[in-house]
Amino acid sequence: MTTHRTTNARETIDALLRRSHELGDDPRNTNYAGGNTSAKGTDTDPVTGEETELLWVKGSGGDLGTLQEKGLAVLRLDRVRALQDVYPGVDREDEMVAAFDYCLHGKGGAAPSIDTAMHALVDAAHVDHLHPDAGIALATAADGERLTTECFGDAVVWVPWRRPGFQLGLDIAAIKAEHPAAIGCILGGHGITAWGETSQEAQENSLRIIAEATEFLERTGSAEPFGAHDAAREALPEAERHAKASALFPVIRGLASTDAPMIGHWTDTEIVHEFLASEKLAPLAELGTSCPDHFLRTKVKPLVLDLPADASVEDSVARLTELHEAYREDYSAYYERHAEPDSPALRGADPAIVLVPGVGMFSFGADKQTARVAGEFYVNAIHVMRGAESISTYAPIEESEKFRIEYWALEEAKLQRKPAPKPLATRVALVTGGGSGIGKATAARLVADGACVVIADLNLENAQAVAEELGGPDKAVALRADVSDEAAVVEAVAEAVLAFGGLDLIVNNAGLSLSKPLLETTAKDWDLQHDVMARGSFLVSRETARVMIDQAMGGDIIYISSKNSVFAGPNNIAYSATKADQAHQVRLLAAELGSHQIRVNGINPDGVVRGSGIFAGGWGASRAKVYGVQEEDLGKFYAQRTLLGHEVLPENVANAVFALTSGDLSHTTGLHVPVDAGVAAAFLR
Known part of the structure; x- marks a missing residue:
């Protein structure tokens, strides 16, 4: 392994944060809270006084666009690399996440994420892992490996799907070693990873992969990736669309809150309506999303109202109620198909995404940000499906793999670390x-x-x-x-x-x-x-x-x-x-x-009296006159006539x-x- 030395840890951290912000601020590069970045370097160990190799990597949770230093996990590279000697194999790789705690430098900053191994084991000073729509489109194409070579030549290498974890880190490290000229890789079903010996080089390589994937889709993709347009499901006129959305939203929210109360978000954009009015809406929606960041927030697939745009509110409500019952049965069956004795309990069988032709997309979460982000992620998924279908056939990861991530013990542990909700949450x-x-x-x-x-x-x-x-x-x-x-x-x-x-x-x-x-x-x-x-x-x-x-x-x-x-x-x-x-x-x-x-x-x-619009509007002066006091003393007057003697x-x-x-x-x-x-x-x- 190369020793990645730097004379100034502060400069390394600052450069990492700048790169993270610049990559995370553009939704074409990665979704909200998606992906992670890292930098390797040296700093003085306060115990020995010697230079020690460290890894600074975005910790679990958080968002690249707003990442702060406290959101970085800081680990000793020698100890992380030494984990390869005790790695018990892919069947027990989850044990390695707990082992990261023994590799922390000092207090260690944020909790290390599941992607830490990828950043630590890849022999490059700077590593970016991102979820750009264009990259995931290649990653989810049925012949993604061939298309990756066609798009990038030898510069970007295909990595078959593997659940994020220690083994994926080993896989990418091996591929990097086998392809010294490569600048990064496409992770099957997932996203991209890029690297560089400087922060600038890593960022340029990440942006190059995204730009070339985008250009490839635009140059080689078909004009109608979603198939024929169905006029019966196209967007209603704006006023009619808003009226129908406001009439349906409380009903849909109530259905989506059967297991736990939810906050909703309505998305009314061109790409959503293009998808809703497309020939391939039903089959593509049924396939669900692929990138783990997507389906963890959107669930494996949405609920789709199978009525035309001009269906009445009453008919829509009746059908949504039927479809919701069927969705819950289907989701429960999905859980039963894949659950193991030690799997976390079913977290709720209601949809997180509801698609209503002519009206738009309704997304749900435990707070407004979560609901909004779930909608943003499904828009990402629509772009991914559009790109994959334009050059090939959309082929997301297997349902069983989705379950392994959705009901991962590590994901459950992350959920359990979240603070208890406030008393009025979801209201x-x-x-x-x-x-x-x-x-x-x-x-x-x-x-x-x-x-x-x-x-x-x-x-x-x-x-x-x-x-x-x-x-x-x-x-x-x-x-x-x-x-x-x-x-x-x-x-x-x-x-x-x-x-x-x-x-x-x-x-x-x-x-x-x-x-x-x-x-x-x-x-x-x-x-x-x-x-x-x-x-x-x-x-x-x-x-x-x-x-x-x-x-x-x-x-x-x-x-x-x-x-x-x-x-x-x-x-x-x-x-x-x-x-x-x-x-x-x-x-x-x-x-x-x-x-x-x-x-x-x-x-x-x-x-x-204080802060009151009524009193400021003349009421105070009138009441003060009635009681024979100065207006500025009205609050004191009211207080002295009360049993407790307090101003309200x-x-x-x-x-x-x-x-x-x-x-x-x-x-x-x-x-x-x-x-x-x-x-x-x-x-x-």
């Missing part, structure tokens, strides 16, 4: 009036505890600022909503459904107030407040209840009412009356929706929302929770 919330005050604080609390949140507000800029602050589209999205407008509510709920797949937790918080005595209160004042709060809450509850009923996953509806719903204060007829309306809606809907496992509860705050903050109300929806009060509905620091006159009787 999708809609918060009205979420751009400020109680709504903003509630959205922040829900996201912090794992929920995905749709922030609806009349002021779109405020909602967008909150969504960005909370982490962007994988955590929170913003939309403009006038809750008093029936058509606008219907549109907003449909948009919310398309964001995350459905709805589970509704917070009716949008509100305003005009503080006037009876004789000064106009019909316009009365109508405005009732339209926003009483009518608005009714409209939002009605439209979101439709979604939750279609999902069949239960849910929560929370009304942010007020202590004024039970307390008779002066100069407040319109506001207090509409809050009483909201309070009774809680009772009525709790009685009506309980059979659907939808719980409806209310919260009665009082005196929430938006976060206190958000905490009550969490308490009602996080599971501990799963048997509670129709309840009103006061968050007023103790106002005896507002005690519920």
